[in-house]
Every structure is written in C-alpha cells, then in structure tokens.
Amino acid sequence: MQEFAGQGFDRAAPNPIDNQVIPDLTASLINHLKMRCLVTHVSDLQPAAPLTLTLAAPMFHYVVSGRCQVELSDQSPAVLSAGDLIVDFRNVRQVLRSFGESAESPFGEPQPRYNRILSGRIHSSGIEILPGLCNVPHSIFRAAEWGDDGLLGRILPLITPELIGDRQGGIAVVNLMLTLVIVEILREQLTTLRADSTGWLKAFQDEAISPILAAMLRQPEYPWSVERLAAVNCMARSTFARRFREVVGEAPMDVLTTIRMQIAIDLVKAGANLKDIARRVGYGSIQSLTSAFRRRFGVSPAQFRSNLRGPTSDLLFSSWPQD
Numbered sequence: 001m002q003e004f005a006g007q008g009f010d011r012a013a014p015n016p017i018d019n020q021v022i023p024d025l026t027a028s029l030i031n032h033l034k035m036r037c038l039v040t041h042v043s044d045l046q047p048a049a050p051l052t053l054t055l056a057a058p059m060f061h062y063v064v065s066g067r068c069q070v071e072l073s074d075q076s077p078a079v080l081s082a083g084d085l086i087v088d089f090r091n092v093r094q095v096l097r098s099f100g101e102s103a104e105s106p107f108g109e110p111q112p113r114y115n116r117i118l119s120g121r122i123h124s125s126g127i128e129i130l131p132g133l134c135n136v137p138h139s140i141f142r143a144a145e146w147g148d149d150g151l152l153g154r155i156l157p158l159i160t161p162e163l164i165g166d167r168q169g170g171i172a173v174v175n176l177m178l179t180l181v182i183v184e185i186l187r188e189q190l191t192t193l194r195a196d197s198t199g200w201l202k203a204f205q206d207e208a209i210s211p212i213l214a215a216m217l218r219q220p221e222y223p224w225s226v227e228r229l230a231a232v233n234c235m236a237r238s239t240f241a242r243r244f245r246e247v248v249g250e251a252p253m254d255v256l257t258t259i260r261m262q263i264a265i266d267l268v269k270a271g272a273n274l275k276d277i278a279r280r281v282g283y284g285s286i287q288s289l290t291s292a293f294r295r296r297f298g299v300s301p302a303q304f305r306s307n308l309r310g311p312t313s314d315l316l317f318s319s320w321p322q323d
Contacts, residue, residue: 025204026190028214030183032125032259034266037178039120039171042163043096058089058122060178061096064160066115071095083143085156087185089122118159118174122182125266139185151184199249208233209247212240213255220259221282226252261296264289268301269308277301 037060061070063080070086071077072094078086088094098115141152155177162170162177190204203209212232216224229252230240244252260281267277278289293301 025210025214025217026187028217029190030186032217032262033186034125035179035183035186036123037120037175037182038123039118039175039178041117041119042171043117043119044115058124059094060085060087060120060122060182061094062118062156062159062178064116064118064163066098066117068115068117069097071097078140080140081143083156085141085152085181087122087139087141087182116163118163120175120178125262139189141185152181155181200255202247206243206247208235208240209244212244212252213248216252216256216259220256220263221280223282224253224256229256257292257296261293264293264301265297265304268305271305274301 061068061080062085063082065082067079067081069077069079072088080086096117096119098117143156159174159177162173190201200213203213212229212235215229215232222228226241227237229244230237233240235243241252244250244255248255250258260283264277264281267280272280274286274289278284278286281289283289283292290300290302293299293304297304299307
C-alpha cells in the first residue's frame with residue numbers, strides 16, 4: 001500500500017482484469033522476459049588449427065557441420081555433432097574447441113572442410129528473477145532426438161540453408177529462428193519443473209498464486225495493492241499475502257517492484273524519457289520513479305544512463321573459408 005502513496009492513482013479504479021482472459025503464468029513470464037538470441041560468432045574452425053572461443057554470458061552453440069567440444073567452467077566437457085544445440089542460461093565461462101575431423105551435416109551438405117559453429121548470446125529482461133532456472137546445468141539437444149513434431153525439429157534444420165544461401169538478411173532470420181527455439185526450450189523447462197522448485201519457479205506449480213503473478217507481469221503499470229492482487233483470484237487479503245510469501249519467498253509488493261524496476265532499467269537503456277518510463281511502470285511522477293529506482297540500484301535513472309558505455313557491436317564474425 002505504501003508504494004502508491006502520492007503517485008496520483010485512483011484507488012477506486014476498476015480491476016483491469018475484470019471480464020478479461022488472463023494468460024497463463026508461462027505466457028506472461030515469456031512476454032516479460034523478451035527473450036532474444038543474437039548470433040555473435042559464425043566460426044569456421046579448421047581441424048588442423050583448433051580455435052578457442054570464450055563467452056561469459058547466457059549462451060548457445062549450434063553445430064552446423066563437423067564436431068566440437070564445449071567446455072564449461074563448472075561442468076564436464078560436452079561433445080557436439082552436426083545439428084546439435086547446447087543452451088545455458090547461466091552466466092558461466094565457456095570454451096569452444098574444434099575437433100580434428102569433420103563430419104557431414106545432417107541436412108545434406110557436402111563434406112565440409114571446416115567445423116562450422118554458430119554461437120551467440122541469449123538476451124532477456126531480468127532472467128535473474130529465475131535463480132532456479134539460471135542454476136540448472138546446460139541443456140543439450142541432439143539432432144537425432146528432435147523428432148518431426150516439435151518446434152526444434154522443424155526450425156533448426158532451416159538454419160543451415162539461411163547461412164549458406166545468397167539472400168541478404170540471413171543472420172537476422174537466424175536470430176529470429178533461434179529466439180523461437182530458445183523460447184520453446186524455456187517453455188518446456190517451465191512446464192516440467194521439479195517438485196522442489198523454489199521462489200518464482202514454485203509459483204508455476206501453485207494454482208492460487210500463478211494467476212496473480214501473471215497479472216503483475218501482464219500489467220505492471222496498474223496501481224496494484226495487496227487487496228487488488230488478492231481479488232485477482234478471489235482470495236482474502238491476509239490469506240493471499242501469507243500464501244504468496246510462503247510460495248515465492250517475498251512479499252507481493254516487493255515482487256511487483258522487482259518487475260517494474262526491470263522494465264524501467266530496460267527503458268532507461270533504450271533512451272526513453274523519464275516521464276514515459278514512469279507511466280509505463282506504474283509510477284505517477286518522475287520523482288516517484290526516481291526514488292524507487294535509487295532505492296533499487298543506488299543511483300537515479302539519469303545517473304545510470306550517463307554511466308552507460310557507448311554502443312558497441314555484438315557481431316564478431318570469424319572469416320569465412322575461401323574457395
């Protein structure tokens with residue numbers, strides 16, 4: 001309740017979800033995270049001269065042709081063959097090494113002279129809110145296990161033609177394909193959680209709390225109060241507040257502030273004006289936004305923006321082999 005004091009909201013405003021269909025929590029979270037993949041390296045590694053590639057961020061590696069080994073700082077090396085994909089949402093150090101021989105692509109490519117590896121970063125808005133997911137070791141998706149009825153089996157084989165084709169914009173299309181693949185992987189992981197999941201992940205398994213958290217993610221700008229959040233699922237205020245803390249481990253309004261500040265920091269980075277940011281994250285004035293931002297990050301939005309480094313390119317392509 002205190003968070004909304006002095007923000008200019010009408011406390012009698014109708015609940016925004018009345019007579020509306022609330023999306024499930026998985027859909028709301030995926031929309032909030034704004035997952036996207038960015039290819040940073042297309043590496044043609046000569047078998048006789050292996051190259052070491054190091055990334056330190058949530059990442060993916062996709063083997064277009066040949067074989068490689070991915071070494072993670074806290075896991076045993078993983079061997080990947082053509083068509084295999086490895087995804088890791090953690091922020092750990094990875095090293096990519098080519099093997100000493102090539103293999104034929106599963107998509108009908110001629111025998112390659114190089115081990116061709118597609119690597120890149122997974123960007124999102126606040127995936128750190130899911131520590132249970134970010135602590136899960138890497139996931140490997142083998143080409144032989146895709147099947148024909150899943151998104152992985154339908155999308156990943158389309159990547160190679162885009163890379164070797166002559167049409168402009170191939171990398172942009174590949175980024176979109178991989179983003180859809182990563183979203184599907186995230187969706188699968190969120191719907192097959194372990195029974196002992198904690199924090200936000202545990203909310204996915206709780207029928208009372210999941211629609212309320214989905215409402216927060218869907219409309220963070222709304223002037224929520226504990227009472228209004230409880231009303232989303234027809235719960236008493238005290239029952240909801242107690243249940244939410246038991247499931248998520250935080251108070252409802254603290255979680256709402258986290259969601260809002262993640263959106264705010266993305267908008268600050270994107271150069272949005274502070275008045276628009278305040279409106280979009282549920283604060284009635286720039287002053288209210290600035291106070292909440294400073295409490296969370298230790299600096300004002302303007303100071304944070306001034307401290308940002310200049311734009312740099314994430315695209316670091318290796319040389320393509322010459323015929």
